[in-house]
Amino acid sequence: MGFTFQKHADIKYLHNQSLLAKARQYQPKINHHRVKALAVVNLCQNADALNGVGVTKVKDIDELASQPLKRGDKLILDFGDHYVGQFRIHIKAVGSPMDAPLSLQLRFAEMPAELMSDNSEYQGWLSKSWIQETHEHLDVLPATLELPRRYSFRYVELTVVDTSPKWQAIFEHPVVDAQSSADIAKVRPPKLGDPELQAIYQVGLKTLEDCMQDVFEDGPKRDRRLWLGDLRLQALANYTTFKNTDLVKRCLYLFGAMPSEDGRVPADVFTKPSEVPDDTFLFDYSLFFISVLADYEDFTANKQVLTDLYNVAKRQIDVALQQVSKQGELKLTADYPVFVDWSDTFDKTTSGQAILIYVLKQFLVLARQIKDPEIQVYAEKLTSLEKFAKQHLFDRRVGLFMSGSQHEYNVASQVWMTLAHVFSDQENHQLMQLTVNKFFPIQGIATPYLYHHVTQALFEAGLQEEAVKLMKAYWGKMIRLGADTYWEAFDPEKPNYSPYGSLALNSYCHAWSCTPVYLIDKYLK
Amino acid sequence: MGFTFQKHADIKYLHNQSLLAKARQYQPKINHHRVKALAVVNLCQNADALNGVGVTKVKDIDELASQPLKRGDKLILDFGDHYVGQFRIHIKAVGSPMDAPLSLQLRFAEMPAELMSDNSEYQGWLSKSWIQETHEHLDVLPATLELPRRYSFRYVELTVVDTSPKWQAIFEHPVVDAQSSADIAKVRPPKLGDPELQAIYQVGLKTLEDCMQDVFEDGPKRDRRLWLGDLRLQALANYTTFKNTDLVKRCLYLFGAMPSEDGRVPADVFTKPSEVPDDTFLFDYSLFFISVLADYEDFTANKQVLTDLYNVAKRQIDVALQQVSKQGELKLTADYPVFVDWSDTFDKTTSGQAILIYVLKQFLVLARQIKDPEIQVYAEKLTSLEKFAKQHLFDRRVGLFMSGSQHEYNVASQVWMTLAHVFSDQENHQLMQLTVNKFFPIQGIATPYLYHHVTQALFEAGLQEEAVKLMKAYWGKMIRLGADTYWEAFDPEKPNYSPYGSLALNSYCHAWSCTPVYLIDKYLK
Numbered sequence A, B: 001m002g003f004t005f006q007k008h009a010d011i012k013y014l015h016n017q018s019l020l021a022k023a024r025q026y027q028p029k030i031n032h033h034r035v036k037a038l039a040v041v042n043l044c045q046n047a048d049a050l051n052g053v054g055v056t057k058v059k060d061i062d063e064l065a066s067q068p069l070k071r072g073d074k075l076i077l078d079f080g081d082h083y084v085g086q087f088r089i090h091i092k093a094v095g096s097p098m099d100a101p102l103s104l105q106l107r108f109a110e111m112p113a114e115l116m117s118d119n120s121e122y123q124g125w126l127s128k129s130w131i132q133e134t135h136e137h138l139d140v141l142p143a144t145l146e147l148p149r150r151y152s153f154r155y156v157e158l159t160v161v162d163t164s165p166k167w168q169a170i171f172e173h174p175v176v177d178a179q180s181s182a183d184i185a186k187v188r189p190p191k192l193g194d195p196e197l198q199a200i201y202q203v204g205l206k207t208l209e210d211c212m213q214d215v216f217e218d219g220p221k222r223d224r225r226l227w228l229g230d231l232r233l234q235a236l237a238n239y240t241t242f243k244n245t246d247l248v249k250r251c252l253y254l255f256g257a258m259p260s261e262d263g264r265v266p267a268d269v270f271t272k273p274s275e276v277p278d279d280t281f282l283f284d285y286s287l288f289f290i291s292v293l294a295d296y297e298d299f300t301a302n303k304q305v306l307t308d309l310y311n312v313a314k315r316q317i318d319v320a321l322q323q324v325s326k327q328g329e330l331k332l333t334a335d336y337p338v339f340v341d342w343s344d345t346f347d348k349t350t351s352g353q354a355i356l357i358y359v360l361k362q363f364l365v366l367a368r369q370i371k372d373p374e375i376q377v378y379a380e381k382l383t384s385l386e387k388f389a390k391q392h393l394f395d396r397r398v399g400l401f402m403s404g405s406q407h408e409y410n411v412a413s414q415v416w417m418t419l420a421h422v423f424s425d426q427e428n429h430q431l432m433q434l435t436v437n438k439f440f441p442i443q444g445i446a447t448p449y450l451y452h453h454v455t456q457a458l459f460e461a462g463l464q465e466e467a468v469k470l471m472k473a474y475w476g477k478m479i480r481l482g483a484d485t486y487w488e489a490f491d492p493e494k495p496n497y498s499p500y501g502s503l504a505l506n507s508y509c510h511a512w513s514c515t516p517v518y519l520i521d522k523y524l525k
Helices: A017-025 A061-066 A112-116 A195-211 A228-239 A245-257 A283-300 A303-321 A349-370 A375-393 A411-419 A425-439 A448-460 A464-480 A516-523 B017-025 B061-066 B112-116 B195-211 B228-239 B245-257 B283-300 B303-321 B349-370 B375-393 B411-419 B425-439 B448-460 B464-480 B516-523
Strands: A031-036 A039-045 A053-060 A074-095 A102-109 A133-138 A143-146 A151-162 A167-180 A268-270 B031-036 B039-045 B053-060 B074-095 B102-109 B133-138 B143-146 B151-162 B167-180 B268-270
Touching: A017 A245, A017 A303, A031 A074, A039 A061, A039 A112, A053 A061, A053 A074, A053 A112, A061 A074, A061 A167, A074 A102, A074 A195, A102 A112, A112 A151, A133 A143, A133 B133, A151 A167, A195 A228, A195 A464, A195 A516, A228 A245, A228 A283, A228 A448, A228 A516, A245 A283, A245 A303, A283 A303, A283 A349, A303 A349, A349 A375, A349 A411, A375 A411, A411 A425, A411 A448, A425 A448, A448 A464, A448 A516, A464 A516, B017 B245, B017 B303, B031 B074, B039 B061, B039 B112, B053 B061, B053 B074, B053 B112, B061 B074, B061 B167, B074 B102, B074 B195, B102 B112, B112 B151, B133 B143, B151 B167, B195 B228, B195 B464, B195 B516, B228 B245, B228 B283, B228 B448, B228 B516, B245 B283, B245 B303, B283 B303, B283 B349, B303 B349, B349 B375, B349 B411, B375 B411, B411 B425, B411 B448, B425 B448, B448 B464, B448 B516, B464 B516
Parallel strands: none
Antiparallel strands: A031 A167, A039 A053, A039 A074, A074 A143, A074 A151, A074 A167, A102 A133, A102 A151, B031 B167, B039 B053, B039 B074, B074 B143, B074 B151, B074 B167, B102 B133, B102 B151
């Protein structure tokens, strides 16, 4: 997930101190490990790489210290893989005594293509403050420059803005203090016969690792915060890999502690300087609080968390069901939109109905565990929602679900109805086969978030071959374009597209894209 | 003083640890006092101000916190006077929760005109690293931004590079932790009948105060280091004002501890990360080591310093005298140039001869105190230098000193011969009166350093009215153009000139211009 334009200055929030205390109790230990830069590289043309930009090695990192830099000189360090952490480098002066400060610009990039952009020209709507760039002045050398901010990068471009005509700067020992609350030692990756799938798995694993910090972040470069819909996928991926259940628990308590006064869980929360709910509400994201809780219970069978948070979960269903008619039809409203995907070019009504069914089924599992006396009410609502979907949203003639007043057929509706298992396995197989025939190759979808649901729907519908093909065409293509971690946004038809007007603003390590580790583990191992 | 292009990577230096230990022993205590910004101001046209740029008040500083700033918004804080120190400001976010870092640019200016320049376009030869500008990222608000570097400024321009579309930044409580090793409480300024002279005195006092730091700095904004010729004037000004003799002692030991292997004292030294002599040598600056020591002895009668440093002083004379012919003519060389002034458009030979005479007379005072058995040798050298000056450099027909093979008449030659008292008081009076008639208003001199010597020569020659007139025309004009402290360079005919191609690089608080406090105290009290 990322930025939204919602502003709700009027909304008040609860701050359940008991739940916040539990959230703090499970604050993770951050693991640090120091990684040295591998090489000095140059940008080069590479038709196979993102935006046609790759790198070529210029020299070993050990030769860095033999290269004095003066005004305007620049070089690019390559750390060999994606890392999240603090950058440090030792700098000394050679020549005459240092008669002026060193002025230095540093740019951090996840992908080489980012280094092609002139960031000073960026005028897009996303905050320029996300651009991973800093200017530093060093009054006294030798010194170790240790940047206080955390960056997300593989490449570091150093530009000497100026020394003086009398001396030059020498750089040595560039390192990153790489940080994650995930412990890679706990992961036993599956041995896959297919090397392409193995690579797809590994890149997903690295993506998840680098997004696991103080909370599950959406992206460590940009936004850096906990989104509920993203958390759902991260948690699922985490159960099959790092198994850091405390971090999921922390995030559940954070959301559970700070609903709005009407009970809705916000789409995202901040944790610094203290815990703050964002003023953004998404119909599906609020519901996914239930989904994350149910998945967590399924994996851990931890009754305490369920006891603590059941009422919050139930409130999400209750709020959502207020928008459902007696006939079982979900009526969406503009001020509580359903996300499904970034694209606003397709109708999301039927997707919303399917997500509500999907989540309500998970809620019923929890209600049974908690022995909720009102369980029957929810069971009846489920029946009514499913019945409406089958009778009024499914076009028997065409064999596809329709969405909205224009009876639009789109991918997301079929996918979410499949995931919600409104139909039998056999019907789902037909539905997704028709979806493949009608909509593939997919057009106009740019998020790994929706591609994940499409892929999972294929698996769920027994179309394993199509699912693997899609995984290779989508996540595999990111790797072929140079990805060390998976991206926030990717349209295979327009690989160089930035939703923000500059690749420097794209997040090339974004957690909602890490799910091949989950899909491979669940369906292919 | 400022930058020079000299490079002498081949020269080796002594590091007399005993003298360096004494230099460290007298490291001053830095006095801190917190000063609040006074107002928010705008730049405005002002024909009377430097480069036609003044400021108008927009609001009281107390109203600052009621002004939320978003992308591209900027404001200028006015501290009401010039200060040297660290800047601090408190920042908070208003609106939706802070969903992106704050990116902030800060520019510090001694004069409003500096804020007109686009620093990114600077391509001059002086290091861009001196531009007082910084970019800061704050990931978490509220926070107090406390900049680690020291700046020299009256004005601070804050530009919000970006917040996000959802929130704005509020700034409050801007303060400077002003720093100086001078103690203004120790100064009893003279009560002068003339308010213009009183103002000239006060601005000189502030200039000196702000340049007194860990050493006597040439300018706290740029170069920030100890130059020997500048020290001479600062020490004289200090004796009449702050009377911080330990700081002079520290600086004398620093120079005395680190001559080159051939014995010459470098023109300047650095003190961070440790004591380092610069690879720059100026004939007159090396000699002024003697002058500073003699002035110090004259003011303090401290025999220990004289004992410790006499041999270093003597070595400067010995080296200089190697360049004097049997007839008493100084022969200058290209690799040990005489400074006199930044301008290279006039011949400096006769000025060099005069400076050597001036310093040799001070040396003889020291030699007598130390009872140097070789004193007679130096007395004879003085006679020979003076005789040559009178017989071969003075043009009796014209009544002026000539300089160089082209027999050039220039201001500096007359001034330094007057200061050296080669002639009688009566003759000096005639010489300087003729200098006024022939060369005033002065053309082509842009340093307060040389203007100081011209003014002092007028006083020494009994031309007090002309001296005061010049002081008002020169230092007084800086005040009329908006100076809070005196400038590194100023040509009254071209007030907006920058030797560096940008006013942002000019130092508007430069110690060698502080000398009205000394001149007023010595000649007008």
